[in-house]
Amino acid sequence: MRETFIDTMTDLLAEDPRTAVVLADISAAAFGPAAQRHPDRVLNVGIREQLLVGVAGGLALTGLRPVAHSYAPFLVERAYEQIKLDLDHQGAEAVLVSVGASYDRAAAGRTHLGPADVALIDTLTDWTVHVPGHRDEVPALLRAAVAADGSAYLRLSTQSNDMARGNDGSLQVVRDAGPGAPLLVAVGPLLDQALAAVAGLPVTVAYTHRPRPFDIAGLRALAGTEVILVEPYLSGTSARVVGAALADRPHRLLTLGVSRTELRRYGSPEDHTRWHGLDAAGLRRSIDAFLARALV
Amino acid sequence: MTMTTATDHTLSGRVGALLERVRAGREFGANVYSTLDVLQVLYDRVLRITPETADDPDRDRFLLSKGHAVAGYYAVLAAKGFVPVEWLDDQGGPASRLGDHPDRLLVPGVEIGSGSLGHGLGLGVGTALGLRAQGRLDPRVYVLLGDAELDEGSNHEAIAYAGATGLANLTAIVLDNRSASHGWPGGAASRFTVNGWTAATVDGRDHEALHTALTGHDNHRPHVVVAVVTNGE
Numbered sequence: 001m002r003e004t005f006i007d008t009m010t011d012l013l014a015e016d017p018r019t020a021v022v023l024a025d026i027s028a029a030a031f032g033p034a035a036q037r038h039p040d041r042v043l044n045v046g047i048r049e050q051l052l053v054g055v056a057g058g059l060a061l062t063g064l065r066p067v068a069h070s071y072a073p074f075l076v077e078r079a080y081e082q083i084k085l086d087l088d089h090q091g092a093e094a095v096l097v098s099v100g101a102s103y104d105r106a107a108a109g110r111t112h113l114g115p116a117d118v119a120l121i122d123t124l125t126d127w128t129v130h131v132p133g134h135r136d137e138v139p140a141l142l143r144a145a146v147a148a149d150g151s152a153y154l155r156l157s158t159q160s161n162d163m164a165r166g167n168d169g170s171l172q173v174v175r176d177a178g179p180g181a182p183l184l185v186a187v188g189p190l191l192d193q194a195l196a197a198v199a200g201l202p203v204t205v206a207y208t209h210r211p212r213p214f215d216i217a218g219l220r221a222l223a224g225t226e227v228i229l230v231e232p233y234l235s236g237t238s239a240r241v242v243g244a245a246l247a248d249r250p251h252r253l254l255t256l257g258v259s260r261t262e263l264r265r266y267g268s269p270e271d272h273t274r275w276h277g278l279d280a281a282g283l284r285r286s287i288d289a290f291l292a293r294a295l296v
Numbered sequence: 297m298t299m300t301t302a303t304d305h306t307l308s309g310r311v312g313a314l315l316e317r318v319r320a321g322r323e324f325g326a327n328v329y330s331t332l333d334v335l336q337v338l339y340d341r342v343l344r345i346t347p348e349t350a351d352d353p354d355r356d357r358f359l360l361s362k363g364h365a366v367a368g369y370y371a372v373l374a375a376k377g378f379v380p381v382e383w384l385d386d387q388g389g390p391a392s393r394l395g396d397h398p399d400r401l402l403v404p405g406v407e408i409g410s411g412s413l414g415h416g417l418g419l420g421v422g423t424a425l426g427l428r429a430q431g432r433l434d435p436r437v438y439v440l441l442g443d444a445e446l447d448e449g450s451n452h453e454a455i456a457y458a459g460a461t462g463l464a465n466l467t468a469i470v471l472d473n474r475s476a477s478h479g480w481p482g483g484a485a486s487r488f489t490v491n492g493w494t495a496a497t498v499d500g501r502d503h504e505a506l507h508t509a510l511t512g513h514d515n516h517r518p519h520v521v522v523a524v525v526t527n528g529e
Contacts, residue, residue, distance in 0.1 A: 020429060040429035046460075048453035051418050058422015061407070063353065064429060066422075081412065082450075086419055089409045091401050 001156040002027065002099050004138040009067060009097075010034040012146055013041060019146060020059050022068040024052040026099070053079040056094040057086030065095070065146055071105075072098035072114030072155065080120055088124055093151045097142070101131075101157035102233055102258050103272035115258035118233045121153045122212065128152040129212035131188035131232065136164035137209055159189035159232065159269060169210025171218035177202040182226035182291060185219070187211050187238075190278060194230045197283035201291070203228070214241045225250065228287060230278070231257040254290040256283060311336060314371035317384045318394075324367055327442065330473045330500065330525035331365040335372045337506040338438065338469075347377045350405050356435050357423055359408045361416020362442040362471065363397035370394050370403075378405030414448025417441060417468060421454045424466040436465050436513075443472040443484050452487070458518045459491030466518040467510065468493075471500060473525045488520040500525035 006027060012019050013034050020041040021031060028035075028044040035042035041064075045051045049070060056066040068075065075098045076083065087094050098117060105112040121127050128150060130141040138156065145152035165172060171185060175195060181204045186194040191207050198205060206222055208215060211231070219227075223246060229238055235257030242253055258276050265275065273279050277286060311332065339345075344356045360369055367387070374381045379394075387394045393402040397411030408419050420439035427435055441451065458466055470484045480487065485495035496509035500523030513519035 020426070040425070043425060045453070045457050048457060050414075050450040051421065051453040051457055054415065054418020054450065054454070055422035055425060058419040058424070059426040059429075061419065061423055062426030062430065062432075064426045082415070082418070085409070085412055085415055089399075090419070 001132060001135045001138050001158070001160070003030075004135045005069075005097055005142060005154075005156055006030045008139040008142050012143065013038050016065070016146070017041075018063070018065045020064045020066045022052055022056050022059070022066055024049050024070045024074065026070045026074075049074045049079040050082050053082035053094075053096075054086045056096075057082070057090055057092045060087070060092035060094055061090060067095045067097060067146065069097045069099075071100040071112065072102075072117045073100070073112060076117040076120050076153070077114060083121075084124065087151060093149060095142075095145045095152045095154065097154045097156065099156045101155050101159070103269050104158045106269050106272045107266045109266060110262055110264070115234045117155065118153070118211065118231075119237045122237060124151075126150055127212055128210065130154045130169070130210055132156065132209045133161040133166070133188040133191050133207070134164040135160065137166050141209065155188070155233075157189050157232065159273075161189055161192045165191070165207050166209045169208060170215040171206040171208050171222060173204065173222065174207050175203070175205040177204045180224040182228060183219075183223045184228040184230060184287070186230045188232050190230050190232045193273070193278060193280050194283060196280035197287060201287070203287070211238055214238060214245070216241075216245045219245050223249075223251065226252050226254075226291065228254045228290065229256065230283060231255070232278070234258050234260065252290070252293075254286065256286055310375050311368070311371045314374050314381065314384060315368055317381070318367045318370055318387050320385070320387070326473060327362070327365050327471075327475070328367045331362075331440070331471055332368040333501050333503060333525075334440065334469060334471060334506060334523050335368050337503050337510060339372050339376055341507050342510045343438065344435070345405070347405065350378065353430075354432055354435050357407050357420070357437045359410075359416045359420050359423070359437065359439045360398060360406070361408075361410050361420075361439050362413065362445050363410030365440075365442070365471070366394075366396060366398050369398065373403070373405050376405075379403060413442075413445040414450040417451050417454040420466060420468070421458050421463060424458075424463050427465060428463075433465070436467060438467045438469060438510075440469045440471060442475065443470055443480060444475040444477070446470065446480065446484060446487065447476055447478075455488055455493070456491050459488065459493050462492065462516060463518045464513070464515050467513055468518070468520045469510070470520060470522045471525065472522050483522065485520060485522045488518075493518045493520050495520045495522065497522040497524060499523075
């Protein structure tokens, strides 16, 4: 996804003189050719994330469309106050593009893990959040985010589904178990695991790569009594959205995602997927327990 | 570049009266008064901004980073016609557009909302870069900070980067009222000059010295003016 982002962004810099890329060393070498062609619009501030977002805010105030890019924990967590004040409070808009989602760099340890990014962005107002599940979903999402006026967060990962899906970001039914069936909403790269998890179960599965704004209308149209959220970031991040959307209906909600506990373990992303119960077997255990209670 | 025919004396009197209107009997800290002279010299003689050009993309930008020094700022904006004088009454009240920190979306002429220290210089660097990227080589970006505000590390990210890249259309102004808890041994200016900025340290009460310093950039490097005000009021 990262390479697709760099290629598409390099094209956008050539196509649209309003665009600018702000970097904090991460991916700076890969943007080298673009920086040579557009030295005033490809800006590497060094390892300075507060400045990364502050500069994006200043660029936006002059009418440019900045795209700021770094590792998720540095971009969103370290520079959170800059996102809140240098962008939102100024009425300045930017596109933030992260790599390293959740536990892509599992062996790097806690410092490079960023499962809370979407929850943090969700404390802000009117942000669009894109979580592509496949590299081929990235170009359209990036182009749409840059072409729009508002602020957007594009969360890139090394985790991927086998094929690209998605449309405008509304819930897309991938597996239809009929009216009233439990609804599983899978976000981004966890779709394949979710599909494998519910094999043989009468569960409808819908996919989205745009958790914000969440497709409320689609959710209300598809949801019966049981709703299961499978998100590749902090567990429960979208619970408030689903709860509010279904406030007028009796419903039960199971939220699955990355747990809050610091594991203090290294290994691979696949190990962390399993340890957080987000592999097919782990998801199946949680879903079976959730649906079994519905029958009591 | 002078924008008004008013003399320093009359503007001071006008601004002073307007500041009293903002104050409305409240106690103001020394930081409010220590900033007034710099603001007057900037708006009188340096900045190419008027209420009519407040949205002109080629205007100079003034970013008040030390957002708590707001009372004199509002008084100057009112004196210059950016905001109605009546707005100064009930500053901070429930119906007022003028908070204890300025909000760019509420107050005409205000370039950034500030208050949390250490945000203005980064925004100023971005603004200067954005102007340069669009070929707007005439406008200049001025950012007013305090010496205690320099404690915030975000400033040093901006100082190092602006110096290293020779961001020539940026001027930082450090209002040095010696309020940083641990001081700046060797002077605040040295933090900038070691990174390649030009610098002038002047008496923050001396309008001629301030004017000379505020127009002393060489158009090749970023420039800092340290305005020293050690006697409070």
